[in-house]
């Protein structure tokens with residue numbers, strides 16, 4: 001019996017995810033070209049995927065568990081269960097507008113075009129605020145959308161805020177805070193649940209030792 005975990009194959013969560021497993025005593029050979037690899041230290045198999053694909057893979061049981069940003073989990077309306085917040089990959093999803101604009105509150109966005117890769121989360125935020133705006137879904141380079149006339153504002157991931165500043169934008173509303181989360185297929189078989197419990201126990205001791 002083995003448990004399969006989906007990790008981001010490259011990108012911002014890859015290194016911290018592997019470092020967490022390593023500190024939990026689960027070493028994995030660094031050959032990332034392999035899509036699937038095994039650990040000699042624990043009955044676990046690592047499936048490397050794009051972060052976008054992780055929520056669905058875990059929901060369907062292609063992987064039993066996975067590590068993904070809460071933002072991706074929410075955007076994909078994922079039916080997997082969140083079993084643990086991991087405390088790395090912290091960021092927020094915010095609305096930003098050209099820095100010269102004056103801003104008095106969310107009503108600013110009424111009738112505006114907002115570019116984002118997170119239409120589901122943005123739609124929910126706008127509905128809660130009772131604002132009607134147009135959502136321009138784009139896959140990348142969201143922060144240049146206002147400068148090139150594709151949108152009036154953006155809704156995107158922010159961590160330091162440096163990217164906004166260098167694109168002449170300012171952050172005006174935060175819709176959600178995100179961090180990496182450990183997710184699991186609902187209704188795991190008992191043996192797999194036992195392995196997940198062991199893994200969680202190890203992760204929690206790593207967290208205690210990190211302080």
Ligand code: PRT
Pocket residue numbers: 008009010011012013049050051052068069070071072089090091156157158159160161162163164178179180
């Ligand atoms: O290839 P794949 O599809 O797997 O990766 P990806 O390119 O879609 O995602 P990736 O690796 O960029 O991010 C993975 C996850 O890391 C995100 O889903 C978030 O949960 C988390 N995360 C944490 C971030 C950031 N911090 C972050 N700063 N994701 C993206 N950014 C971007 C931000 O949008 C900005 O463009 O990094 C840039 C720098 O941000 P500032 O504010 O520090 O300038």
Ligand code: ZN
Pocket residue numbers: 050051052
């Ligand atoms: Zn992605």
